[in-house]
Amino acid sequence: MRAQLLDGSETSVLETVRQLGFLQMDPISTVAPPQHLVLYSRLGRSYDRGELDHLLWEEHELFEYDAFIYPIEDLPLQKARMLRRRRGGSLKRDEWTRSFLREHARLRRHVLKELERNGPLLSRDLNVETPADAERHTWWGRGALRLIIDMMAGRGEIAVAGRVGTHRLWDLADRVFPATETLPWREAERLLAEKRQRALGVWLEKGTLRAYPGISDEPVPRRVTFLSPFDRLVHDRARAEALWGFHYRLEMYVPKDKREYGYYVLPILAGDRIVGRAEPVFDRKERVLRLNGVWWEDGVRPLSLERPLRELGRFLGAERIDAQPAARRTTSP
Numbered sequence: 001m002r003a004q005l006l007d008g009s010e011t012s013v014l015e016t017v018r019q020l021g022f023l024q025m026d027p028i029s030t031v032a033p034p035q036h037l038v039l040y041s042r043l044g045r046s047y048d049r050g051e052l053d054h055l056l057w058e059e060h061e062l063f064e065y066d067a068f069i070y071p072i073e074d075l076p077l078q079k080a081r082m083l084r085r086r087r088g089g090s091l092k093r094d095e096w097t098r099s100f101l102r103e104h105a106r107l108r109r110h111v112l113k114e115l116e117r118n119g120p121l122l123s124r125d126l127n128v129e130t131p132a133d134a135e136r137h138t139w140w141g142r143g144a145l146r147l148i149i150d151m152m153a154g155r156g157e158i159a160v161a162g163r164v165g166t167h168r169l170w171d172l173a174d175r176v177f178p179a180t181e182t183l184p185w186r187e188a189e190r191l192l193a194e195k196r197q198r199a200l201g202v203w204l205e206k207g208t209l210r211a212y213p214g215i216s217d218e219p220v221p222r223r224v225t226f227l228s229p230f231d232r233l234v235h236d237r238a239r240a241e242a243l244w245g246f247h248y249r250l251e252m253y254v255p256k257d258k259r260e261y262g263y264y265v266l267p268i269l270a271g272d273r274i275v276g277r278a279e280p281v282f283d284r285k286e287r288v289l290r291l292n293g294v295w296w297e298d299g300v301r302p303l304s305l306e307r308p309l310r311e312l313g314r315f316l317g318a319e320r321i322d323a324q325p326a327a328r329r330t331t332s333p
Contacts, residue, residue: 001272003201003212004233005042007220013051014061014071016042021199023069024230027166028252030264031282032316034230035069040315041225041269047315057162063177064160064168066153074195076180080188082156082173097151104144108152111145112172119171120161123149126170200232204239222271224308226278234267234274246274246297262293268305275300280309282316289318 001007003019010016016039017023023035031037040047052069055061062069065078088094101108107128114126123145130143149170152158159176162169183191197203201215211217227233229250234240241247248267251259262279269275276296282289291309296302305323313321 001201001220002218003199003215006225006233006269008042008044008223010042011046013039013043013047014055017055017062017069018071018073019199020232021070021074021195024235025064025067025069026230028264029282031226031266031280031312034228037226037228037266038231040312041227041231044223044225045311045314053163060178072178075177076183077188077192079156079177079180080183080185082154083182084185086155086157100144100147101151104148107144107148111149111152111170112157115158115170115172119175120169121171122164122167122169124167200239202239202243204236204242209239209242220272224268224270224303224305226266226280226308226312227269227274229264229266231267233269240274244274248277261295265293265295268294268308270303273300275303278305280312282318287317287319289313289316289321291321291323 002009005016005019010019020038023038026034028034032040035052036047036049039052052062056064056069061072063072063075064070065082070078088098110128111126115121118125126145128143128145130145149158153160153170153173156173156177158170159173160168161171161176197210198212198215200212202209202211204210229248234246234248237248246267251261251265252263256263261277264281265277265279267274267277274297276294278294279292280289281292289309289312291305294302294305309321309323312318
C-alpha cells in the first residue's frame with residue numbers, strides 16, 4: 001500500500017506518477033477514465049483533473065506514449081523501446097509489421113509530410129481519403145490510417161502533442177520529445193523492471209511473493225476508496241489473488257447474462273485490505289452517481305460506503321447520489 005501510495009501520504013500529481021512509474025490510459029469512463037481514477041484513489045479530494053493535462057501539455061513534466069503516461073525523466077527508457085520496435089525482431093508479428101509498412105509506405109510518407117508542414121494535426125485532418133471499398137477492421141476501423149499512425153508512434157516517428165477532447169493531436173516526434181541520451185535496450189529493460197518492482201512494493205515471481213527492499217511496512221490508515229480496474233494494485237490478477245485471495249476480472253466483454261457481478265466493477269479498498277467490489281455508474285447527462293451493486297468478500301463485515309460515494313461524487317461533479325437500490329441488493333458471493 002505504501003509503495004503504491006494508497007496510504008494517503010502523497011498530495012502531488014507529479015510525484016504520484018513518478019512513484020507509480022506510469023498511468024495506463026483507456027477511453028472507457030463509466031465512472032472516470034482510469035488515469036484519473038488511479039490518481040483520485042491516491043490523492044482523494046485534493047486531486048484536480050486539470051492538473052494532469054497541465055503537466056502533460058503545458059509544463060511537459062509528463063508525456064504520453066503507447067496509451068500510457070510517463071514522467072519525462074523516463075523518456076530515455078521509452079526511446080529505447082521505440083528504437084527496438086523500429087529495428088523489429090524475428091517474431092511473426094514483427095514480420096507482419098514490416099510487411100504492412102512496406103505495403104503502405106506511400107501513406108507513411110504522406111503522414112510525415114503533412115505533419116512536417118502543418119502539424120500538430122488530428123488524424124482526420126491529415127487529408128487521407130479512405131477508399132469506399134476499404135475493409136473495416138474490428139480494432140482500427142476502415143482503411144490503414146489509424147493502424148499506421150499507431151505503428152509510427154510506437155516506433156517513435158510521430159508522437160502525441162496534445163489532445164482535443166479525447167482525440168490525439170499528432171506531430172513529428174522530434175518536435176514533441178526533448179533530446180535525450182540513447183540507452184541500449186537491455187539496460188533500459190533492466191531499469192524498467194526495477195522501477196516496476198519498486199512501484200509495486202511486492203511482486204509475484206514464479207509463484208513466490210517478493211518484497212522490494214526499503215519500502216515502509218508500517219500500518220496504513222483505514223481509508224476507504226474505490227480502485228480502477230486498471231489500477232496496478234489489481235492489474236496482475238494472480239498477484240492480487242496471492243496477496244488477498246481476491247479473484248477479479250473485468251466483465252465488460254462478458255455477455256450480460258453470464259456476468260458474475262457487473263459491467264465495470266471497482267474493487268473496494270479499506271486500509272490494507274480489498275474488502276469487496278462495487279459498481280458505481282456516473283450519468284453525466286443527469287449528473288447522478290448511481291450505485292448498481294455491492295459485493296463483499298467472504299468474511300467481511302459490510303461497511304458504510306456513504307462517505308466514499310459522496311467524495312467520489314464530488315470528484316466527478318455529481319449533483320445527486322443514488323445508492324438505495326444497491327443497498328437493497330448487497331450480497332456476498
